[in-house]
Amino acid sequence: MAIVWAEKALLEDGWAEDVTISIADDGRIAAIETGQPAEGHRTGILLPSPVNCHSHAFQRAMAGLTEKRGPDASDSFWTWRQLMFRFLDRLTPDHVEAIAAFVQMEMLEAGYSTNVEFHYLHHQPGGVPYDNIAEMAGRIAAASTRSGIGLTLLPVHYQYGGLDKRPLGPGQIRFGNTLDEYARLHQSSAEIIARLPADCAIGVAPHSLRAVAPQDLAHHASLAGGNPLHMHLAEQIAEVEEVQATLGRRPVEFVLDNMELDNRHCFIHCTQMRPHETEGLARSGAVAGLCPITESSLGDGIFDGVRWLENGGSIAIGSDSNIRISLSEELRTLDYSQRLRDHSRAALASSDKSTGRRLFDAINAGGASVSARDTGAIAVGKLADLMALDAQSVDLAGRSGDTLLDCFVFAGDDRMVSDVWSAGRHMVSQGRHIRREAIVQNYVRTMKDLREAI
Template identity: 80%
Template sequence: MTVIWAETALLENGWAENVRVEIDESGAIRTVDAGREAEGNRVGVLLPAPVNCHSHAFQRAMAGLTEKRGPNPSDSFWTWRQLMFRFLDRLTPDHVEAIAAFVQMEMLEAGYSANVEFHYLHHQPGGAPYSNIAEMAERIAAAAAITGIGLTLLPVHYQYGGCDQRPLGPGQIRFGNTLNAYQDLHARSKDAIKPLPADTRIGVAPHSLRAVAPESLSHHAALAAGAPLHMHLAEQKAEVEEVVAALGKRPVEFVLDTMALDARHCFIHCTQMLPHETEGLAKSGAVAGLCPITESSLGDGIFDGVRWFDAGGAIAVGSDSNIRISLSEELRTLDYSQRLRDNSRAALASGTKSTGRRLLDAIAAGGASVSGRDTGTIAPGKLADLMALDADAVDLAGKSGDTLIDCYVFAGDDRLITDVWSAGRHMVREGTHVKRSEIAARYVKTMKELGEAL
């Protein structure tokens, strides 16, 4: 049994003082009581720790390596993508495990309790499968065993180089599987996560409408069988144009017309939507998986968050390319993008909730549904996915209620985080992961081996 006592905590029904939270051996919250004497692990401000809904772990090792202008004077997502393909051909399973562990550690230190890994690097350079087709999935699982992060593993199906079903190019060949091979990969990935804690989950991820046949989507839905199903959607203008040319509809229109959607469906980015698509997808119950830092880095565009929220849409956030892993910065970037586009302020606040509070509530709920984790609030029966802020920090001094979250997001940063629990596992203490030294040392060794891969 673990006991946490917080000076103030954001509970299911709002803020409370002197809160005692008891966690059982399974990592679930047993009791929550306000007005109690201090005991156990004492923290300042206790909040639900959200899920990171979208990550490509290996791309963390590329951070900072793609900021030079290439020979093309119009650098874009597509030129970055070619650099990424060149980089990944250097990666071995050992490299991937070391990078994934470092990424997961940084996620926990940033306040995320769990990681939804959109895992598409499956095969050897040249495309030949490893003797175990789920070798790379095993390495993601091994990293989670080291870091203690909650894991929802999404083996990705990536079959074609475009909507015309052309063969995969040299950079994509390590991703590729036929539908039958993907089903085998998924089954073996299930085996790969069996040694992990009981809160571990697996889902299904058709990469995009460009990379899988439209008729395959029904097979993916059947394979998911109620588990999370994630897919990139409407990220780039060229992608939208290619889908329209091949399918006669824009990506969001196609999905709305052909898929039975609910809250376990997560569509990543959605930065290239028309107003009717934004409203339709929001009302479908599906969750928008937003990655504002990566979307800014790659010039994807601006998600229409104001219209989405007005239509009752749900969101989650992810670190995607992992160029920078910062929960507070993801939320700040999301809201500031709306302000810059619309010449407004507090764009995503509501009549009853401040900006920070509304965003944290939204991503806690959305991340729970698209990860398959019973989490998102501090309440009995929920997983103990929790983060604590330093109530004595300069930016939080004298603050209370929703203003605490606003100051964390807009005035402070992730350095305000003191502790993080993932399903009751106390992995961050005094702002630092309990295994940081060994994880960072292995990552540094890997980066030296990779050298100037670009």
């Protein structure tokens, strides 16, 4: 039984002081007591550690390398996408494992306990499957055993180059599987996850309406069963126009009419929605998987968070391209985008919760549901997914209650994060991952190997 003590802790029923958390050997919270003397591992401000709901780990190796304008003056998401395709053609399984471990380490150091990996790089260059069709999925899983992060693996089905069912282009060929091949991939991936710690999970991910046959979505739902189903949706104007021209409806309209939605469904980005789509999808119970730093980097647009939350919508937060892995910055970017659009302040606060508290509660609840993870709050029986902020941080000095979260989101950064536990595994101590040196060295070797490719 591990013991964690905190000066202040945000429990399921609110803030408490002098809190002792007992963590059982199975990684779950066995007991919580308040008003206790300090014992065990002592921390300052203890919070539930949220899920990172959307990541493409391999793209971390491209961070900072796509900021030059291409030959087309109208550089955009689509030109970035072409560079990404050229880069990934050089990646080997060893590269992917090293990059994924580094990404997961950075997630933990930022305060996340869980990596939901939207994994679509499956095959060899040229599209030939590895002898084990789930070789690359196995490398993501192997990385998680090194980083200690909780893993929800989403093998991605990516079959077509567009809604006209054109073949995948050279840059996409490593992603491609028929529906039957995808079922084999998913089964093999599930077997890999079954060998990991019990807090890890499997889900299903049809990449987008452009990349799978719309009539196959029922098959994906059946394959998912009670597990999460994630899909990119309404990210780019060109995507929306293609869907509307082919299916006669905009992407959000199509899924509302054709899918039975609940809080296991996570639609990523949703930056190109009209008011009626925002309201309808929010009320469906589905979760919006938001990645504000990446959405800003790629010029995707601004998610209508104000309208979404006003209609009871749920959200989760992710790092997507991993150009910058920072929990506080994702939340700050989300809220500031609303303020810039609407010329407002504290856009996502409510009458009873400050901005930081409302966002933090929302992403913990939404992240838990779309990761199939028994987390989201500090409560007896839940997984011990915990993050601690350093109470000695200058911007937290003298603060209390929800103001602590506001200071973390709007005045702070990752340097405030002192400790992180994932299902009771104490992976970050004094702000550093316990295996940082070895993981970083392996990543640096990988980047040297890839230098010519990028």
